[in-house]
Amino acid sequence: MTSITVKAFNDLTRAELPLAAQNGCHAEGIGNGTARVRLPFNPSLTRPGGTISGPAMMALTDYSMYAALMGAIGEVTLAVTTNLNINFLRKPEAVDMIADCHMLKLGRRLAVLEVSLYSEGQDEPVAHATGTYSIPPQQDS
Amino acid sequence: MTSITVKAFNDLTRAELPLAAQNGCHAEGIGNGTARVRLPFNPSLTRPGGTISGPAMMALTDYSMYAALMGAIGEVTLAVTTNLNINFLRKPEAVDMIADCHMLKLGRRLAVLEVSLYSEGQDEPVAHATGTYSIPPQQDS
Amino acid sequence: MTSITVKAFNDLTRAELPLAAQNGCHAEGIGNGTARVRLPFNPSLTRPGGTISGPAMMALTDYSMYAALMGAIGEVTLAVTTNLNINFLRKPEAVDMIADCHMLKLGRRLAVLEVSLYSEGQDEPVAHATGTYSIPPQQDS
Amino acid sequence: MTSITVKAFNDLTRAELPLAAQNGCHAEGIGNGTARVRLPFNPSLTRPGGTISGPAMMALTDYSMYAALMGAIGEVTLAVTTNLNINFLRKPEAVDMIADCHMLKLGRRLAVLEVSLYSEGQDEPVAHATGTYSIPPQQDS
Numbered sequence: 001m002t003s004i005t006v007k008a009f010n011d012l013t014r015a016e017l018p019l020a021a022q023n024g025c026h027a028e029g030i031g032n033g034t035a036r037v038r039l040p041f042n043p044s045l046t047r048p049g050g051t052i053s054g055p056a057m058m059a060l061t062d063y064s065m066y067a068a069l070m071g072a073i074g075e076v077t078l079a080v081t082t083n084l085n086i087n088f089l090r091k092p093e094a095v096d097m098i099a100d101c102h103m104l105k106l107g108r109r110l111a112v113l114e115v116s117l118y119s120e121g122q123d124e125p126v127a128h129a130t131g132t133y134s135i136p137p138q139q140d141s
Numbered sequence: 142m143t144s145i146t147v148k149a150f151n152d153l154t155r156a157e158l159p160l161a162a163q164n165g166c167h168a169e170g171i172g173n174g175t176a177r178v179r180l181p182f183n184p185s186l187t188r189p190g191g192t193i194s195g196p197a198m199m200a201l202t203d204y205s206m207y208a209a210l211m212g213a214i215g216e217v218t219l220a221v222t223t224n225l226n227i228n229f230l231r232k233p234e235a236v237d238m239i240a241d242c243h244m245l246k247l248g249r250r251l252a253v254l255e256v257s258l259y260s261e262g263q264d265e266p267v268a269h270a271t272g273t274y275s276i277p278p279q280q281d282s
Numbered sequence: 283m284t285s286i287t288v289k290a291f292n293d294l295t296r297a298e299l300p301l302a303a304q305n306g307c308h309a310e311g312i313g314n315g316t317a318r319v320r321l322p323f324n325p326s327l328t329r330p331g332g333t334i335s336g337p338a339m340m341a342l343t344d345y346s347m348y349a350a351l352m353g354a355i356g357e358v359t360l361a362v363t364t365n366l367n368i369n370f371l372r373k374p375e376a377v378d379m380i381a382d383c384h385m386l387k388l389g390r391r392l393a394v395l396e397v398s399l400y401s402e403g404q405d406e407p408v409a410h411a412t413g414t415y416s417i418p419p420q421q422d423s
Numbered sequence: 424m425t426s427i428t429v430k431a432f433n434d435l436t437r438a439e440l441p442l443a444a445q446n447g448c449h450a451e452g453i454g455n456g457t458a459r460v461r462l463p464f465n466p467s468l469t470r471p472g473g474t475i476s477g478p479a480m481m482a483l484t485d486y487s488m489y490a491a492l493m494g495a496i497g498e499v500t501l502a503v504t505t506n507l508n509i510n511f512l513r514k515p516e517a518v519d520m521i522a523d524c525h526m527l528k529l530g531r532r533l534a535v536l537e538v539s540l541y542s543e544g545q546d547e548p549v550a551h552a553t554g555t556y557s558i559p560p561q562q563d564s
Contacts, residue, residue, distance in 0.1 A: 018185040019194055044159040048218035053160055054203050058225070059196035077189035082533065083506050083555060084199065085226040085367040087394050087412055089387040104410050105371040109532055110505065110557070112369050114410065128386050128396065130369055130410065132506060132555075134533075223392065224365050224414060226508040228535050228553055230528040245551050246512040250391055251364065251416075253510050255551065269527050269537065271510055271553065273365060273414075275392075300467040301476055326441040330500035335442055337482035340507070344477050359471035366481065367508040 001032050003074040009067055016077060020063050023056065027067045033103030033113075035067035041096050052092040057117055061086060061129045064101035065113040069133050072106055078136045082110070086129035093119040097126070109135055142173050144215040150208055157218060161204050164197065168208050174244035174254075176208035182237050193233040198258055202227060202270045205242035206254040210274050213247055219277045223251070227270035234260040238267070250276055283314050285356040291349055298359060302345050305338065309349045315385030315395075317349035323378050334374045339399055343368060343411045346383035347395040351415050354388055360418045364392070368411035375401040379408070391417055424455050426497040432490055439500060443486050446479065450490045456526030456536075458490035464519050475515040480540055484509060484552045487524035488536040492556050495529055501559045505533070509552035516542040520549070532558055 004012075009027045013020050023045065029036040039045070039052075039060045047053035062081055069079055098118045105112040110132055117127040145153075150168045154161050165181040180186070180193075180201045188194035203222055210220055239259045246253040251273055258268040286294075291309045295302050305327065311318040321327070321334075321342045329335035344363055351361055380400045387394040392414055399409040427435075432450045436443050447463040462468070462475075462483045470476035485504055492502055521541045528535040533555055540550040 016189050017194070018187070019196055022185065044163065046159065048157050049221070053158070054222045054225070055160055055196070055200035058199040058203070062195050062199070080190070081195045081229055083226070083228050084195070085224070085412070085508060087224050087386070087414065088222055089394055104369070104407065112371055112410070125386065128394070128412065130367065130412065132369065226367060226553065228527070228555065230535055245510070245548065253512055253551070266527065269535070269553065271508070271551065273510065298471050299476070300469070301478055304467065326445065328441065330439050331503070335440070336485050336504045336507070337442055337478070340481040340485070341478035344481070362472070363477045363511055365508070365510050366477070367506070369506050370504055 002030050002071045003032070004030060004070040006030050008075065009070060012075065012077065019059065023059065025060060025063050030067050030071040033068055033072040033106060035064050035071055035101045037064045037067055037099050039097040041094055049091070050094060052097060054088060057097065057127050058084070058086055060097055060099045061115045061117065062131065064099035064115050065131050065133060068101040068103055068113055069111050072103055073135065076135060079133045082132045082134045084129060084131040086127055088127045090124060090126045092126040093122065096120040111135060143171050143212045144173070145171060145211040147171050149216065150211060153216065153218065160200065164200065166201060166204050171208050171212040174209055174213040174247065176205050176212055176242045178205045178208055178240050180238045182235055190232070191235060193238060195229060198238065198268050199225070199227055201238055201240045202256045202258065203272070205240035205256050206272050206274060209242040209244055209254055210252050213244055214276065217276060220274045223273045223275045225270060225272040227268055229268045231265055231267045233267040234263065237261040252276060284312050284353045285314070286312060286352040288312050290357065291352060294357065294359065302341065305341065307342060307345050312349050312353040315350055315354040315388065317346050317353055317383045319346045319349055319381050321379040323376055331373070332376060334379060336370060339379065339409050340366070340368060342379055342381045343397045343399065344413070346381035346397050347413050347415060350383040350385055350395055351393050354385055355417065358417060361415045364414045364416045366411060366413040368409055370409050372406060372408045374408040375404065378402040393417060425453050425494045426455070427453060427493040429453050431498065432493060435498065435500065443482065446482065448483060448486050453490050453494040456491055456495040456529065458487050458494055458524045460487045460490055460522050462520045464517055472514070473517060475520060477511060480520065480550050481507070481509055483520060483522045484538045484540065485554065487522035487538050488554050488556060491524040491526055491536055492534050495526055496558065499558060502556045505555045505557045507552060507554040509550055511550045513547060513549045515549040516545065519543040534558060
């Protein structure tokens with residue numbers, strides 16, 4: 001049902017996404033247009049106020065969309081973000097952050113995805129995002 | 142005219158923004174509600190296709206907004222992003238990236254900012270963003 | 283549990299929101315931070331291609347957020363949209379459109395809301411939006 | 424230089440965009456990827472507080488993007504909005520509203536546009552928006 005395994009996506013992360021790999025980002029679950037990914041807490045991710053920085057959360061958001069898209073269409077590494085919109089809702093805790101992504105629409109050329117971000121162990125999201133990926137014409141992966 | 146110097150903002154970057162500092166982000170100019178910041182090129186910032194990754198560009202965007210806001214209201218480090226929307230326009234070159242930010246609106250509680258991102262030496266922007274910062278009630282800086 | 287009744291909100295629509303009233307927009311359900319609203323189909327809402335125009339959908343989106351916000355905080359008519367982001371996902375049918383809104387976050391000053399729009403009788407959303415409302419300081423309603 | 428005249432675009436408005444026509448929206452200038460359009464003030468456009476409603480401003484925004492896109496690629500009426508993001512900056516006056524649009528990027532499949540909205544006679548924008556249009560494959564118009 002899913003077009004990429006968690007293991008294959010995490011291998012790809014280490015091989016091709018140095019920023020994500022450096023922060024320890026990894027997938028924990030990938031389905032057909034869905035993904036759960038994790039950002040391990042690390043003091044170097046923080047900003048004034050002691051919380052996880054916005055850019056670290058945006059990076060996790062984009063990473064979850066990349067995973068969910070590949071869960072739907074396979075290892076199309078050249079798919080690129082064309083738009084990302086994020087609302088920051090609550091102050092994150094100094095713990096791991098989880099992003100849950102699911103696809104709202106898969107077209108031939110564009111995919112639209114939605115992401116909710118959580119501090120581990122909390123019920124209320126710390127941020128919510130939507131984004132669009134452009135799928136390259138030839139999907140030979 | 143500006144409420145923070147370039148030197149003070151770059152000192153703050155090293156002291157308080159470990160992710161930005163680690164990537165070598167720094168300000169080159171700050172005015173009253175404007176900022177020019179730079180992300181030095183580094184292979185660890187790239188993604189499949191050899192271009193600078195979206196998350197690195199989002200981080201630079203947010204950093205430029207933080208600088209421009211402080212250029213207007215001073216060292217209010219606890220100001221936080223509430224919304225960020227970015228459109229990726231063109232494939233960036235494997236060179237330094239520059240972000241130019243200016244403020245669209247400064248209210249008591251919210252500031253709205255606009256950012257254009259460029260590959261150094263290019264005229265056409267590689268990305269364009271808008272964002273909102275929430276300004277904490279007491280602005281003792 | 284809800285801070286405004288469907289009847290009160292529809293009365294307010296006719297009294298204070300001439301554009302929405304003119305298009306026949308009305309609420310069908312309002313809860314504490316949730317709303318379901320309807321835009322009756324009308325040929326004057328269409329655009330080339332025979333589908334409902336984007337602006338009609340944006341108007342319905344904003345209207346659903348206004349209803350859900352009042353469902354949470356009461357008849358605070360001076361609350362205003364500060365940001366709205368919408369992704370158009372599928373071509374709408376020439377039928378009534380339904381918008382389902384729920385609140386992602388209610389703060390003292392800002393509320394963030396999420397909306398899914400459907401052509402009546404369809405399962406897949408035709409559009410998805412998020413938005414922020416600014417709540418005026420004195421909430422005497 | 425421009426691919427559609429102001430007259431042709433205003434004729435198209437009356438023939439194909441009933442909502443815009445009903446509100447009196449019309450173009451005043453169209454260039455290659457730029458447009459200035461006007462929404463005449465009308466009490467039926469207002470909302471609580473006596474200002475022009477958000478949906479009226481979103482409609483004007485989208486209309487300006489449609490005009491600027493046709494200024495660049497001609498009368499491709501089936502081009503559709505895929506994303507629109509708007510920030511409301513200041514309370515509009517009870518006067519005509521002007522939207523100035525210019526294109527940030529024209530690709531084969533997508534165009535990204537930026538819009539500033541003004542109350543007539545004011546220097547500071549009342550709103551700022553960006554949006555993406557999808558261009559249909561065959562551009563025979």
